[in-house]
Amino acid sequence: MNGYNFAYLDEQTKRMIRRSLLKAVAIPGHQIPFGSREMPLPYGWGTGGIQVTAAVLGADDTLKVIDQGADDTTNAVSIRRFFARTAGVATTTHTAEATIIQTRHRIPEEPLREDQIIVYQVPQPEPLSKLEPSRAETKRMHGLSEYGLMHVKLYEDITRYGHVSISYDYPVMVNGRYLMAPSPIPAFDNPKMDMMPALQLFGAGREKRLYAVPPYTKVASLDFDDHPFRTTRAPQVCGLCGSGVSYLDEVVTDDKGGRLFVCSDTDYCETRRAEGHAGTELAA
């Protein structure tokens, strides 16, 4: 694009971000403060993810952008266009074809590979933020690995409800050292982070923090021996492709309680349908 550098940010800024990312990779799960820039998209729309993608993007990369698992949600379209316009890179909706996947709120169903990078948009990088509002204080708690507060929160949930009530942005321990916010992905996606072959990068623009999980790193969702971590998904199968294992969206079809359950990962669903799988909705 005329008048702007490749991938929008100037080279000095990208270098600064890459240096912070190297630090982040070296200390898995640890939040690295960085000189987050003002982006032409609003804070909360993925400015952190966009800066990370801009810093790692090369001219021969193929970019996929998803929001809620879908390539065609408005914000995913907007971010994909942003890079198509400012970097002129190839874009795709197919998980397997992408070298960089920027995501908001989901991890694709298809397992990621060593030659891929997944970039998460993070609204709140501090996993303790709901329990302790002061960043000066949480910084100290991370330094001392003092995570009792979070364990107490989980324990209180179990005594009140019989199970942990956190259903997304479910806190994880990375490499047995740092408590980390996995970003608001459903807890269903948490196990995918564990020992993932792909590099996982996290960007929080407004909060000015980066963090990372290097390939093949242990990521454990917090739990207790007698109350192991469990994932939940709607018990239905996808109405379009018949998958009984994917994460489902619940689409309201009328005002009489009618519901249609479909894969939230649109590429996964489309690929399955192309392979000949059909759910009840398509068969009908």
Next chain:
Amino acid sequence: MAYVAVKGGERAIDNAHRWMADERRGDQAVPEISTAQIAEQLGRSVDRVMAEGSLYDPGLAALAVKQAQGDLIEAAFLLRAYRTTLPRFAATSPVETATMTIARRISAVFKDMPGGQILGPTTDYTHRLLDFALEAGFTPQAAEQAEPDLAAMPRIHDILGHEGLIEADQPSDAEPFDITRQPLAFPASRDARLQSLARGDEGFLLAMGYSTQRGWGGSHPFVGEIRVGEVAVEIEPPELGFAIDIGDLPVTECQMVNQFAGSRTQPPQFTRGYGLVFGHGERKAMAMALVDRALRASELGEEATAPAQNQEFVIYHCDNIEATGFVEHLKLPHYVDFQSELETIRRMRADAEREMAHESQEAAQ
């Protein structure tokens, strides 16, 4: 029933942008407003956008106001997003407000002082009656002009400082913090705080400053001085070795004077809160000065209990570009997380119903 994709896509975005552009223009029978008209006639809007956008450029700020349909936070955001792409050629020397060309200068703590009280262009003593003459179009009489007073006007601490009654400036050669390049950590230094406040939201700072007056961290403020005028901006290129004037900048400066009871190491003296904004913005400069002083509580050994004295609370939440982004991002789809909440709440309700059924069964037996 067919599956209806409730999703946006490229065409929807393009059409939405076209509709918005059409709405912005309004009725095309009404003449289009020019950015020059905005810069000249809506100066306070332009000043506010430059302050919160933290870029001094009235032309671009006027364009931002026009593009944002007069939404000043959106306009400040446009300006910020532009600012972030600009290269940095040099850092200016600190501006010297003691020698600025004064258009307005008032003190509430002295009846008169060297240089005098200069009322200048102010709405302070206007009666707030809608002026219907303006609606019809109105050509004002030229204001009377006097020769500019070129004598330096001492600032409030220059006047009170001789007796040690007011805290002195703490000169520093340290490289100032840059909030646009470095992430903040807390406790934040005063230079970082002042930068944040200078581009902080006027409404937020006004409310925070107001809260200190109503007892939430009170510090008994007096307006030591407000001055509005133009200050020379100088850079000192290393290859030249001397300062060159690159232009004048209209600013509003507020020195707030506050009581200080003294501490074990310091006798009682007046302390100061400081506010400085681009253009003519007295409300913002005063609110900034009140909040600056409140945030110095810990430094001055005062108990910090009120919201306005809490650095993290004030600094993290005063930026309206960050705030508007994060508040408005709730408009983005969240249905994946909502789905996980639905499943969780269904499970919790099933558990609760089972328990209630069990209890009523036991009661019946």
